[in-house]
Amino acid sequence: MSTSTISPKGLEGIVAASSSICYIDGEAGVLAYRGIDIHDLAEKSTFEETCHLLWYGKLPTRSELDGLNRQLASERKIDPAVIQLIRNLPRTAIPMEVLRTAVSALSPYDPDAEKMDHAANVRKAIRLTSQIAMIVAAYDRIRKGKDVVQPDPSLSHAGNFLLMLNGERPSPTAQKALDVALILHADHELNASTFAARVIAATLSDMHSAITGAIGALKGPLHGGANEAVMRMLFEIDKKGEDPVEHVKDMLANKKKVSGFGHRVYHTEDPRATHLRQMSRDLGRDANPKWYDLSARIEKYINSEKHLNANVDFYSASTYTTLGLDVDLFTPVFAISRISGWAAHVIEQLDDNRLIRPRADYIGPKYPNRYIPIEQR
Ligand SMILES: CC(C)(COP(=O)(O)OP(=O)(O)OC[C@H]1O[C@@H](n2cnc3c(N)ncnc32)[C@H](O)[C@@H]1OP(=O)(O)O)[C@@H](O)C(=O)NCCC(=O)NCCS
Structure with a gap:
């Protein structure tokens, strides 16, 4: 296919992929995951149920939800070497750079790291969702000179994050508020970080690389920052x-x-x-x-x-x-939620992949531009 049109700056309004994950009507102010309105999800769902919706394309039955909760709980573990790596970073490191570094460091310990099939990608989505919340909480404890707190399988994802962060069981109000915030941030179509994740995944690189890149994009003040x-x-x-x-x-x-x-x-x-x-x-x-x-x-x-x-x-x-969160944890909390959407998009990309490689409108010196030997410059 030849290139003829010049895309607007920042690719505004350009449709760059087909996706069945997130529907947005910017004029009407509508956001829906898999067609279900965000207002319904915020009022009636949970973050875990929303994850199921994003990764499997449908709301879970009771037993499917129980199964996902069990898997999330069993994946709430991080190799001690990664915790040590976090400890070795300067205490002045901002949590987003620690998260970016630690997620990259998780892949050598992930049994599915280089597997690209659908089932492996879903397993990695679950694992990374559990681990990202743990990394954010662990680093905050470490930088404050406190012990890393172990998760509690009886608590929700939001509840576990607050427990691992504060070292005490969170109040139902705090758990509910964070749970709703996680639902609201879970996906947003081709936002900058998700697009970055899809571009990386489309090279047939691995999910950890895609998520590491997405975290880097989210960090910017025009996006999650x-x-x-x-x-x-x-x-x-x-x-x-x-x-x-x-x-x-x-x-x-x-x-x-x-x-x-x-x-x-x-x-x-x-x-x-x-x-x-x-x-x-x-x-x-x-x-x-x-x-x-x-x-x-x-x-x-x-x-x-x-x-x-x-x-x-x-x-x-x-x-x-x-809710008592430090300011530099706000963007990491965004990532704790958005990992669900990033992973859903990586899964979708790899289910029907083609390399993403657009063209640029060249505006540099006219071709051919003469090469001048260094002695004559
Ligand atoms: C989100 C954002 C990056 C979208 O950017 P964009 O689509 O490229 O839009 P632009 O930056 O070109 O803004 C269009 C116009 O609105 C103005 N504008 C947009 N957001 C603004 C803001 N937060 N404060 C003041 N003016 C703003 C711009 O100055 C520009 O005005 P101009 O046409 O007179 O120059 C932009 O609105 C922004 O920087 N917001 C603040 C950062 C933020 O909250 N990001 C999180 C997004 S969820």
Whole structure:
């Protein structure tokens, strides 16, 4: 096939794959996994059930869900060598770089590492989902000089993460809030990190390579890193005792983007933001309403001045802070969820693979450009 059209900058609006995993209508503000609306999943499902939906293409029966829960529990183990590797990293390492490094280091210990068949890919999806949450929790304990906490098979995925992070059984409210946040972040079609994962998988490289690359993409402040940037802004406003509206007015006047607003695909409310706003408000009411209140004032101003809507990252910041998470764990928590979607896309890519290799519109010096020997330059 010849290339004739030039893609818009950032591939905006380009359809780059066929997929049966995630449906988005950016004009109507619809997000659905396998056709099931995110609002239904957030209200009625669990993260584990959502994983089943993403990986197997359908909601599980009771026994299928029990089986998946058992598999997730039995895969909550990491070779001690990888924990030692994490311990050897400087305590100043940010959790996203530790996660990126540790996920890459898991592959030599994975019995399916180089297997590319569908069943092996599903096994790796389960294993990596269990392990990524463990890595994030373990590093946070290690950097704070605390013991690594063992998982509890009776707890959910969200519950286990909170247990392994804090060393105590989480409250039902905290478990539920994190569970819903994990559902909301599980997949989002061809976002930057998922596209990166599919490109890597399509070379017939292994799943660990694809997920390591995806973690690298998620780390950026234009993608998953935005939730951390939102909270740093709220902390700064609070510390200086500033008016939040004046703060963002200044940012806009200086042509700075306000993290947590705008979206490449949604031109209306990001449906995930609806739930996170509610969660931030409810959790804040019971604990400390300050972060929700600051956020709401900023949102109102940006809505009316810039006609930009809050995205998934805006209210996840105040939600996670109210749950007691450190700011640099926000993007890792995104990864704890998004591994489910990344893995689903890698599985789908490898089920019907073709190398992803687009073309570039060449805008360099005119060909032929004469080679000048070094003595004459
Ligand atoms: C998400 C994002 C990267 C989408 O980028 P994009 O589709 O390339 O859109 P652009 O950056 O070209 O933005 C289009 C216009 O809206 C403005 N805009 C978009 N997001 C903005 C924001 N958060 N704050 C202020 N202005 C914003 C841009 O300045 C641009 O205005 P211009 O046309 O006058 O130059 C962008 O909205 C952004 O950087 N948001 C902040 C980071 C963030 O929250 N990321 C998480 C996404 S889930």
